[in-house]
Amino acid sequence: MSKIELIATASFGLEAVVKREIENLGYRILKSENAKITYLADERGIVRSNLHLRCADRVLVKMAEFKAEESEELFQQTKAVAWEEWIPPEGKFTVNCTTVKSRLRSESACQKTVKKAVVERLSSVYGMDKLPETGAEYTIKLTLLKDQATLTIDTTGPVGLHKRSYRVKTVEAPIKETLAAALVQLSFWKSGRLLVDPFCGSGTIAIEAAMYERHIAPGLNRSFASQGWDNIIDPELWKEEKKKAFEMIDYDREVRILASDIDGQAVAAARENAEEAGVDDCIEFSRADFTKIEIQEPYSVIICNPPYGERIGDRKSLKSIYLHMKELMEKDETLSLYMITSDKDAAGVIGQRQPDRKRKLYNGRIETCYYQYYGSRPPKPGEEAENSAE
Numbered sequence: 001m002s003k004i005e006l007i008a009t010a011s012f013g014l015e016a017v018v019k020r021e022i023e024n025l026g027y028r029i030l031k032s033e034n035a036k037i038t039y040l041a042d043e044r045g046i047v048r049s050n051l052h053l054r055c056a057d058r059v060l061v062k063m064a065e066f067k068a069e070e071s072e073e074l075f076q077q078t079k080a081v082a083w084e085e086w087i088p089p090e091g092k093f094t095v096n097c098t099t100v101k102s103r104l105r106s107e108s109a110c111q112k113t114v115k116k117a118v119v120e121r122l123s124s125v126y127g128m129d130k131l132p133e134t135g136a137e138y139t140i141k142l143t144l145l146k147d148q149a150t151l152t153i154d155t156t157g158p159v160g161l162h163k164r165s166y167r168v169k170t171v172e173a174p175i176k177e178t179l180a181a182a183l184v185q186l187s188f189w190k191s192g193r194l195l196v197d198p199f200c201g202s203g204t205i206a207i208e209a210a211m212y213e214r215h216i217a218p219g220l221n222r223s224f225a226s227q228g229w230d231n232i233i234d235p236e237l238w239k240e241e242k243k244k245a246f247e248m249i250d251y252d253r254e255v256r257i258l259a260s261d262i263d264g265q266a267v268a269a270a271r272e273n274a275e276e277a278g279v280d281d282c283i284e285f286s287r288a289d290f291t292k293i294e295i296q297e298p299y300s301v302i303i304c305n306p307p308y309g310e311r312i313g314d315r316k317s318l319k320s321i322y323l324h325m326k327e328l329m330e331k332d333e334t335l336s337l338y339m340i341t342s343d344k345d346a347a348g349v350i351g352q353r354q355p356d357r358k359r360k361l362y363n364g365r366i367e368t369c370y371y372q373y374y375g376s377r378p379p380k381p382g383e384e385a386e387n388s389a390e
Contacts (some may be wrong), residue, residue: 003060013361018260047241051219054181060152068149078117084125088231090135099144136228157225165222166277169269171202180204180249198290202257203270210279216246260288291324299378309340322349336375342368
């Protein structure tokens with residue numbers, strides 16, 4: 001098969017992170033826009049994208065894009081697409097639809113139109129009066145935005161990429177794995193510096209950070225819809241890419257993470273999840289009240305998701321959390337703080353110093369801000385020796 005246009009969908013605000021991940025896999029970006037990145041790949045690219053993308057939600061095959069203001073126009077344009085190149089005679093296919101600011105407003109009507117067009121196309125090509133639909137799953141997605149139709153096939157499956165398979169225990173209002181991975185990548189933390197998450201919940205930020213630094217592919221221990229597409233992707237490709245992913249894991253890399261929470265049940269859940277992810281050896285879990293925590297090691301990095309929105313117990317306790325953050329940074333100018341919250345008053349309470357950077361991100365449907373306070377950077381290798389010689 002020739003080159004394939006793929007679309008990686010992402011939460012608003014994470015497009016640049018996902019774009020960088022795709023480029024690091026070696027694929028050329030064609031277009032980056034709100035919540036999706038279009039890029040050029042091949043069959044192997046479908047496999048690699050699903051296995052390795054940490055911050056994307058799904059990987060879709062772009063089948064067609066056209067203007068559709070009327071039902072007949074949608075039908076004819078859909079029928080003209082070469083669905084037989086992807087869906088075999090026995091393939092099972094469902095249609096999902098989203099329509100925004102378009103003349104074709106009924107999602108159910110659009111679904112039926114697309115389904116009928118694909119059935120007619122495949123029935124004609126395969127010479128069958130009735131398609132059995134007993135084989136592998138191919139989910140077709142129609143997105144209509146301002147009368148512009150985009151048709152895709154979902155390679156990921158019913159469960160999005162945020163499901164890593166390590167979350168055996170959860171807590172109330174957990175942060176999405178893809179967002180947690182993005183928070184780590186948007187920080188300056190890397191192995192060699194201590195990472196602290198004092199509101200660890202079920203451990204997602206700490207686990208995603210450890211997996212990132214040890215090069216553990218996030219999709220290594222789960223399955224995808226496209227694994228059943230033997231007509232498109234040789235099963236050997238999956239074996240090859242999974243073997244390469246296992247060989248990339250660096251268990252010798254020194255990663256040091258402190259993760260704590262005031263809730264003992266959350267800490268127990270986080271510990272179990274870290275064990276399932278295979279990174280419990282580099283994360284030290286403890287039950288602790290953040291307002292009593294002291295961070296002794298210079299150049300440490302805090303990445304955290306403190307209580308907010310419906311998770312806020314009371315305003316007074318939240319203010320004490322912010323004031324302790326301020327105290328910690330005033331005591332140690334090398335300390336870096338990265339905090340995601342929907343609380344618009346957070347920066348004002350933390351102190352006179354404005355954040356070095358702010359990013360608007362979404363935790364599910366909640367609009368949040370990712371506040372970034374940069375501590376002084378650690379010396380580069382050789383700098384410390386030079387300074388001491390002086």
